[in-house]
Amino acid sequence: MKKEDFPMLDSEIIYFDNGATTLKPRCVVDKMNDYYTKYTSNIHRGDYEAAVITNNLYDGVRDLVSDFINCNSSKEVVFTSGATNSLNLVVFGFMRKYLKSSDEVLLTKAEHASNVLPWIKLSEEIGFKIKYIPLNEDYELTVDNLKKMITPNTKVVSIAHITNVIGDVRDVDSIGKICHEDNILFCVDGAQSVPHMKVDFKKSNMDFLCFSGHKMLGPTGVGVLVGKYDLLEEMDPICYGGGMNQFFEYDNSYELKKPPIKFEAGTPPIAEVIGLGEAIKYLMNIGMDKIYEHECSLKKYMIDKLSKIPNIIMYNKNSNSGILAFNVSGVFAQDTSVYLNHYHIYVRAGNHCAKMLKDDLKIKNTVRVSLYLYNTKEDVDRLVDVLSDSENIFKVVI
Amino acid sequence: MDNNLKREIILDNYQDPMNRGLVEDGSYLKENTNNESCIDNIDMMMKIEDNIIKDIVFDGEACAISTSATSIMIRSLIGKGVDEALKIIKNFQNMIEEKDYDKDLLGELIVYEDIAKQPNRKTCALLPSNAVINMISKYLENK
Numbered sequence: 184m185k186k187e188d189f190p191m192l193d194s195e196i197i198y199f200d201n202g203a204t205t206l207k208p209r210c211v212v213d214k215m216n217d218y219y220t221k222y223t224s225n226i227h228r229g230d231y232e233a234a235v236i237t238n239n240l241y242d243g244v245r246d247l248v249s250d251f252i253n254c255n256s257s258k259e260v261v262f263t264s265g266a267t268n269s270l271n272l273v274v275f276g277f278m279r280k281y282l283k284s285s286d287e288v289l290l291t292k293a294e295h296a297s298n299v300l301p302w303i304k305l306s307e308e309i310g311f312k313i314k315y316i317p318l319n320e321d322y323e324l325t326v327d328n329l330k331k332m333i334t335p336n337t338k339v340v341s342i343a344h345i346t347n348v349i350g351d352v353r354d355v356d357s358i359g360k361i362c363h364e365d366n367i368l369f370c371v372d373g374a375q376s377v378p379h380m381k382v383d384f385k386k387s388n389m390d391f392l393c394f395s396g397h398k399m400l401g402p403t404g405v406g407v408l409v410g411k412y413d414l415l416e417e418m419d420p421i422c423y424g425g426g427m428n429q430f431f432e433y434d435n436s437y438e439l440k441k442p443p444i445k446f447e448a449g450t451p452p453i454a455e456v457i458g459l460g461e462a463i464k465y466l467m468n469i470g471m472d473k474i475y476e477h478e479c480s481l482k483k484y485m486i487d488k489l490s491k492i493p494n495i496i497m498y499n500k501n502s503n504s505g506i507l508a509f510n511v512s513g514v515f516a517q518d519t520s521v522y523l524n525h526y527h528i529y530v531r532a533g534n535h536c537a538k539m540l541k542d543d544l545k546i547k548n549t550v551r552v553s554l555y556l557y558n559t560k561e562d563v564d565r566l567v568d569v570l571s572d573s574e575n576i577f578k579v580v581i
Numbered sequence: 582m583d584n585n586l587k588r589e590i591i592l593d594n595y596q597d598p599m600n601r602g603l604v605e606d607g608s609y610l611k612e613n614t615n616n617e618s619c620i621d622n623i624d625m626m627m628k629i630e631d632n633i634i635k636d637i638v639f640d641g642e643a644c645a646i647s648t649s650a651t652s653i654m655i656r657s658l659i660g661k662g663v664d665e666a667l668k669i670i671k672n673f674q675n676m677i678e679e680k681d682y683d684k685d686l687l688g689e690l691i692v693y694e695d696i697a698k699q700p701n702r703k704t705c706a707l708l709p710s711n712a713v714i715n716m717i718s719k720y721l722e723n724k
Contacts, residue, residue, distance in 0.1 A: 517620055517644040521702075533620040547642055548620050580645055581591045 184469060184477065184556045197528045197562045202347050202375060202506060202535070202553030204397045207462075211400060214461040215454045225450055227426060241453055244460035245443070251463050252377065252392060254384040254409050261415070261443040262456055265406035266374040267297040269393035270341075272408055272446065273370055274301035277391075277418040278339065281368075284310035286338040291316050291324050292539040293346040298372045299539070302341065312336075315539075321501050322543055323351035329358060339368045344376035348535045348544075348551065349499045350506025352376070359388030368414075374398055378466070379505060379555070380475040384409055396455060401462035405455035408446070415442035424448035469556060478505030478554045481563060485552070488567040495570060498549060505554030508535075511573050516548040522576045523550075526569045587692040590653070595645040598652035600638040609636070610719050614712035616704045621647040625712040629720045632663050639709070646696070646705035653689050654709045663717050670710050677706050 186192045188208040198206055218240075222233035226241050245257035254260065263269045282288070288302055292315050302313055316332045319325050324342065340362050345352050355371060362369040370391040376382055377392075378399030384392050391414070396405040410418065420427060420439070427448045431437035439445040466474065482505050489495045494512040511519050516532035523530050531551045534541065541547045552566070603611075609626040616622075623641030627634065637655040654673070658666045673690050675682035679697045693706045 515642065515644045515648075521644070577588070577592050577595075577645065581588045581595075 184474075186557050186559070188465075189557055192557060195527045197558075197565055199528065199530045199552040199554065199558065199562070199566070201378075201398070201555040201558075202551060203531055204403070205378065205400050205555055206557065207402070207458075208400055208465055210465060211402065211458045211461045215402060215458040218454045218457050226453055227444075237453060237457075240457045240460065241451075244456050244463070247460050247463045248407055248409070251467060252373075252382050252384045252409060253386065254392075255412065258441075258443060259384075259409050259412050259415065261408040261410065261446045262451055263393075263406045263408050263446075264404055264452065265397070266372060266393045266395040267406075269391075269406050269408035270297050270370075270372060271301050272418070272421055273341075273391045273393065273410070274305050275421050276446070277410075277414060278305060279309070280417070280419065282309050282311045282338060285336055286311040287334060287336045288313050288339045288341060289316055289329070289332055289337060290314075290341055291318060291343075291346075292543060293318060293322060293324070293349055293351075293537055294341075294343055294539075295347055295372065295374070296536045296538065298341055298343060311338075316342075318543055321351070322349045322499065322540070323502065324353050326354050326357045326361070330361065333361070333365060333367070337365070337367050339370060341370040341372070343372040343374070344382065345379065345504050345506070346537065347375050347506070347553075348508050348537045348540055348549065350375070350502040350504035350508075350553075351499070352380070352503050355382075355387040355389070362390075363388045375504070375506070379471075379478060381471040390414055396459040396462065399459075399462055400465055401459035402452075402455040404452045405459050407459075410442075412442065415446075418442070418446075420446050420448060422446075422448045426450075474556045477556060478558075479503055481505065481554050481558060481560065482507055484560055485554075485563045485566070488563065489570065492567070492571050492573070494573060498544060498546075505558075507552045508549040509552075510546070510549055511570065511576065514573070514576055516550045518576060518580045519550045519573075522573075522579050523566070523569060525579045526565070528566055528569060582691060582694075584695075587695075590689060590692045591645065591649045594649035594652035594656075598639075598648055599655050600636070600652075601640055602638060603640045604638055609638075610716040612712040612715050614708055616647075616708060618701075618704060619644070621705060621708050623647065623651060623708065623712075625651070625709060625716070627713065627716045627720075629663060629717070634658050634661055634663065634666055637713070643708065644705055646693075646702050647708040650690075650693060650706045651709040653692070654713065657688050657690055658713065663720065667714065667717060670713060674707060674710055677703050 189206045191206045222236045224234040224237045245260045248260045249257040368390045373394040377394040392409040397403040427445045429438040498508040520532035609628045611626045621643035625639045628636040672682040672686045696706045
């Protein structure tokens with residue numbers, strides 16, 4: 184797809200760290216610049232021309248998000264600072280009131296820190312049990328394994344749609360159906376899926392969906408929580424201040440606004456929300472199915488080529504997404520990443536914030552290539568060329 | 582020192598580091614050391630008697646620079662008095678941070694003299710230093 188839309192790619196770099204963050208197309212940066220140079224103003228309080236433009240743009244992004252992930256209405260779209268913030272809002276805003284000490288929450292060991300630590304912290308307070316659904320031999324979550332873990336006490340299933348190391352695509356349609364039938368709340372971390380494939384909030388029966396703007400061509404500092412409206416009405420804000428209240432009085436009485444506004448205290452990231460809207464338009468224009476197919480076929484191409492290099496160990500050949508975790512035999516992941524950087528190939532080395540996965544994977548650190556729409560076969564060829572010459576690694580690294 | 586020789590020393594110490602593996606011995610001090618900006622993470626243990634460093638061991642996961650620096654540092658410090666060890670480490674840190682240092686004190690640690698050219702690897706080379714300093718401080722406090 185269009186490399187020329189991405190100013191970062193004007194240089195020689197090959198960007199394979201899309202699981203961490205993505206590059207920004209010029210239209211997103213221009214749109215944000217327009218806000219800063221042509222109609223800077225705060226939202227929801229000005230009567231002047233620039234404020235009206237800003238208001239319309241800001242609120243318009245809720246409609247875009249609603250179309251993009253197919254929820255019931257734009258009133259179910261809450262702007263946050265990112266997926267981490269969205270997950271924390273679900274846990275500390277909703278689950279703190281909802282869960283009791285006898286309840287059980289199901290997670291997996293492949294979850295990102297932001298879908299584990301908030302639960303651990305809240306369980307310290309309430310005493311509910313966190314159970315980890317076992318992964319299969321490919322480190323993936325199966326619907327059968329999930330079913331086996333459900334008990335009458337299971338109240339929540341909170342999982343990534345696509346995990347950020349293994350890249351397995353969880354069967355959210357089936358899981359959503361099971362949760363719905365068993366009266367279990369289904370919370371989905373969509374940080375690695377919403378940017379890469381068609382995600383359907385209603386069809387998958389999700390109760391909460393969390394994702395970040397910067398992993399989908401948008402700016403940093405903005406993310407989204409989509410929640411079923413009746414749940415959002417029950418949920419408490421975790422941040423209080425201007426913009427989100429109806430009134431407050433000297434006798435300590437107060438009333439909050441309705442969702443989603445009651446969760447957006449203070450001046451929100453206005454430029455970032457507007458930038459996110461532009462990113463969503465860009466993605467919809469290409470088509471999510473096309474992006475997903477492109478990444479899957481490119482991953483397959485990469486695996487075929489890397490399989491011919493004897494000392495490359497791949498950990499997730501079977502997962503259906505654009506994420507590949509590997510190591511060069513006998514080389515520490517970070518050394519491989521430093522080596523690739525020498526050839527302007529940007530990858531990530533580490534545990535990728537999924538620190539419990541090491542128990543199953545039997546290895547702490549991997550090199551991760553995470554693909555996106557602007558990656559090409561030529562990019563992969565260059566990676567393969569450089570890795571084929573990996574006897575050279577220590578000459579470069581040391 | 583010739584660059585190829587430096588690389589050879591670093592690589593030898595990475596692939597076959599000195600004293601890798603922790604010990605079950607209560608007379609050792611223990612310290613974990615890691616870099617916030619990367620994924621290096623090692624545990625070090627040290628035995629000091631009568632102000633003399635008798636033994637140092639380590640284990641963990643770390644890159645070629647961190648692992649080799651730990652190995653070479655262990656080799657350089659065993660048998661030294663704590664004051665001399667602190668002096669060596671201070672000079673090593675000064676070298677990495679591009680400050681004045683005494684070359685003659687450093688022995689094989691001199692192989693990292695050019696690491697400042699790769700600023701993002703400085704923290705790798707410095708990984709074992711703080712752990713060793715902390716263990717020596719603990720020893721001196723409890724003496």
